[in-house]
Amino acid sequence: MSEYADVEVGGFGGGIAGRVFEPVRVGALRLENRLVMAPMTRNRASADGVPGALMAEYYAQRASAGLIIAEATTPNLVGQTYPNIPGIYTKEQVAGWRQVTDAVHEAGGRLYLQLQHGGRIGHPETTGLHPVAPSPIALPGTIHTPAGSRDTVVPREMTTDEIRRTVEDFAAAARNAIEAGFDGVEVHGANGYLIHQFLSNHTNRRTDEYGGAVVNRIRFALEVVRAVAAEIGPERVGLRIAPGVTANAMQEDDVEAVYPALVGELADEGLAYLHVVFADPGSDLFHRIRALWPAALITNPRLPWPGRLPSDGGRPEIEALLAAGADLVALGRAFLANPDLPARLLAGAPLNAIREEHWYGGTEIGYTDYPVLTGDSAPARLEPALA
Numbered sequence: 001m002s003e004y005a006d007v008e009v010g011g012f013g014g015g016i017a018g019r020v021f022e023p024v025r026v027g028a029l030r031l032e033n034r035l036v037m038a039p040m041t042r043n044r045a046s047a048d049g050v051p052g053a054l055m056a057e058y059y060a061q062r063a064s065a066g067l068i069i070a071e072a073t074t075p076n077l078v079g080q081t082y083p084n085i086p087g088i089y090t091k092e093q094v095a096g097w098r099q100v101t102d103a104v105h106e107a108g109g110r111l112y113l114q115l116q117h118g119g120r121i122g123h124p125e126t127t128g129l130h131p132v133a134p135s136p137i138a139l140p141g142t143i144h145t146p147a148g149s150r151d152t153v154v155p156r157e158m159t160t161d162e163i164r165r166t167v168e169d170f171a172a173a174a175r176n177a178i179e180a181g182f183d184g185v186e187v188h189g190a191n192g193y194l195i196h197q198f199l200s201n202h203t204n205r206r207t208d209e210y211g212g213a214v215v216n217r218i219r220f221a222l223e224v225v226r227a228v229a230a231e232i233g234p235e236r237v238g239l240r241i242a243p244g245v246t247a248n249a250m251q252e253d254d255v256e257a258v259y260p261a262l263v264g265e266l267a268d269e270g271l272a273y274l275h276v277v278f279a280d281p282g283s284d285l286f287h288r289i290r291a292l293w294p295a296a297l298i299t300n301p302r303l304p305w306p307g308r309l310p311s312d313g314g315r316p317e318i319e320a321l322l323a324a325g326a327d328l329v330a331l332g333r334a335f336l337a338n339p340d341l342p343a344r345l346l347a348g349a350p351l352n353a354i355r356e357e358h359w360y361g362g363t364e365i366g367y368t369d370y371p372v373l374t375g376d377s378a379p380a381r382l383e384p385a386l387a
């Protein structure tokens with residue numbers, strides 16, 4: 001069987017141009033290229049949230065990314081979203097992650113860990129605990145649990161004491177991540193999970209200092225980021241946001257007010273980066289955020305979703321974001337299906353087809369078995385580029 005057995009498109013005619021392969025500083029790190037592997041949940045940790053050798057192999061295969069942001073990982077049990085999500089709050093989880101960070105560093109890579117509390121996205125069948133959220137508003141529909149698909153439950157409104165303890169859990173998780181060998185952490189403020197739930201006036205109906213006015217709705221995000229930065233140093237902390245993204249039934253009425261306020265508050269705190277999901281280089285909000293943010297800006301382009309990657313590998317979107325002022329570009333599905341994505345983009349080589357049925361959970365199939373360009377099939381420019 002050919003190395004190209006599951007290639008879906010022809011070459012896209014020449015390698016990527018511009019600043020993609022210029023080194024860039026992110027916090028304390030000097031990265032060799034501006035391609036970031038976006039965080040992707042793959043549900044391959046143990047039932048107790050412990051990463052194993054298979055996860056180490058998967059991430060090490062992708063070490064040629066300028067930076068890997070490892071998948072959403074929970075800072076405590078009640079924050080766990082789905083089955084087989086990794087955690088970073090027990091000794092066993094820290095030891096499991098150590099295998100991953102060692103493997104990636106040995107392969108020459110750099111990696112941050114994404115810290116995610118699910119808030120209302122969780123289920124007692126998964127954690128044995130009732131989910132908590134800013135307000136008692138359920139995620140519509142069903143959620144995957146170890147017992148199968150279940151109706152979501154109405155989360156319990158967090159007390160201010162629980163909010164304080166959750167902030168502490170994020171800080172402790174960040175400390176554990178550094179102990180596990182990560183180069184830093186990304187606070188997950190995107191895609192409808194707990195921090196995003198505080199930002200939105202639809203999921204946050206609180207009447208205390210964490211709800212209502214914009215200054216109150218951004219308070220929890222600020223407290224988490226600041227507590228994490230105080231614990232491990234701001235130069236090892238990034239924040240991911242998703243202004244207006246409707247994942248997980250999110251609705252936001254005032255992104256133009258919320259996100260500039262949040263970004264402006266954090267601008268002078270020496271953080272490593274800000275990471276914007278589905279960034280639109282043509283929008284006013286993109287340019288306002290860029291103008292407000294003095295440090296590295298990672299952007300995740302809006303590629304066709306769901307479905308196949310574009311046949312040009314997303315090259316125009318990558319180049320448009322860098323031209324509009326982004327410093328780095330994060331790619332999810334392209335890295336999932338192409339362990340050697342930077343080399344392929346550099347050479348203009350074709351991309352592997354994505355096997356979506358293996359995204360969430362399972363074995364090495366659809367996880368560590370995506371082919372790389374090797375030997376005669378590798379473009380001549382590959383060797384010097386990776387040396």
Ligand SMILES: Cc1cc2nc3c(=O)[nH]c(=O)nc-3n(C[C@H](O)[C@H](O)[C@H](O)COP(=O)(O)O)c2cc1C
Pocket residue numbers: 038039040041042071072114188190191240277278300301302303304305330331332333334359360
């Ligand atoms: C299988 C899968 C799992 C994902 N898990 C996460 C996650 O854990 N955290 C997160 O912030 N985004 C997650 N995302 C979103 C990606 O980081 C990214 O924003 C999205 O895939 C769009 O980028 P792309 O078009 O390059 O794939 C996930 C996406 C996929 C496909």
